Amino acid sequence: MEKYVVIGNPIRHSLSPAMQNRIFQELGMEAEYNSVLIEENAFETEIKKLMDSGIRGFNITTPFKERILPFLDELEPLAADSGAVNTVLRKDDKWYGFNTDGKGYLEGLEEIRPITEKDSILITGAGGASKAIYLALKNHTNARITVANRTANKAVEMTKDNDNHHAMTLQEAEKNLADFTIIIQTTSIGLEASKNTSPISLTNLTKGTICSDIIYNPAETAFLKEAKENGAIIQNGLPMFVNQGALAFEIWTGVKPERTLMKEAVLEQLGGN
Structure with missing residues (x-):
């Protein structure tokens, strides 16, 4: 066997x-x-x-x-x-x-709708899952991508090879949320913490933005709950x-x-x- x-x-x-x-x-x-x-x-x-x-x-x-x-x-x-x-x-x-994380993620995201050059994507977090997702998006779409991390260094390192992609801190991302059509939550705040804590405030979200969390259990994290309350289209990590x-x-x-x-x-x- x-x-x-x-x-x-x-x-x-x-x-x-x-x-x-x-x-x-x-x-x-x-x-x-x-x-x-x-x-x-x-x-x-x-x-x-x-x-x-x-x-x-x-x-x-x-x-x-x-x-x-x-x-x-x-x-x-x-x-x-x-x-x-x-x-x-x-x-x-x-x-x-x-x-297989990046390709698997992108295939799931495109179940909502195709990603086009008109999209501006925010990825929060700069760990291993974030980098795989960033590379899949960079290699297979023409969207503009911004990576935001608590400290910007890792995000800068990730995006340095492409003039069309950018890095910023989570605080900067919160202020500029209305600029993004897709927001992807990859920070590992812990499965228990994710039920009650969102790594980023979504107050400035534009209605109709796609908000995606790579966590699948709980099915609706605090990040996704807040996104839904602000009129977003939501998808968990399933x-x-x-x-x-x-x-x-x-x-x-x-x-x-x-x-x-x-x-x-x-x-x-x-x-x-």
Whole structure:
């Protein structure tokens, strides 16, 4: 039986096992997918043990997407450019790193409507997920992109290669919110905190702006609640979560999974929480 896991800390909240196992069962594959908690101070020892266990592939979530890089033999271009990996495949005794977050996010966002050159996009946060999303938007759309972070340094570093894209602090972004047609929330304020705290005030939002949060549990974060109250079109992180998982499944197996089944599996788990 082929074995797959997702690693992270915390990991108890992850619904990846429910989602991936649904597809393995549906396709009659001899495979199983579990979650593994790895302690931050034991990462090097634990990751080597995992990679020596005969595992075929794994996903990586916070806070290990950058720390996995030295353990991999090759990176696909997007993973190399973003400096973060969320999907790993063992093939011919080599370990390959991929990043499906950005593409998965963009596919989800475009379920609302296509992104055009008329769009001005604000990404809040400048971590690994933010960079993958920024690169997907930069490489596959003609929209203007601004990255805002509490301290602007990381945002400046991310956008420095393109004159059409900009960096600013979160405070500056709050003042200029009316300039944006799409606002993407990627800051990791913590799953519990996200229920009651928004990393940015949306008072200056223009009605009809698309507001997207990469968190899917809770289904409506404080950021999305405030956005809805101010007349925004809102989307949580569920489409990104399903899409990145589907892309990972395809990397591991060569099979395109049925995404509606993956979404159903996640919603069933969320309903049971």
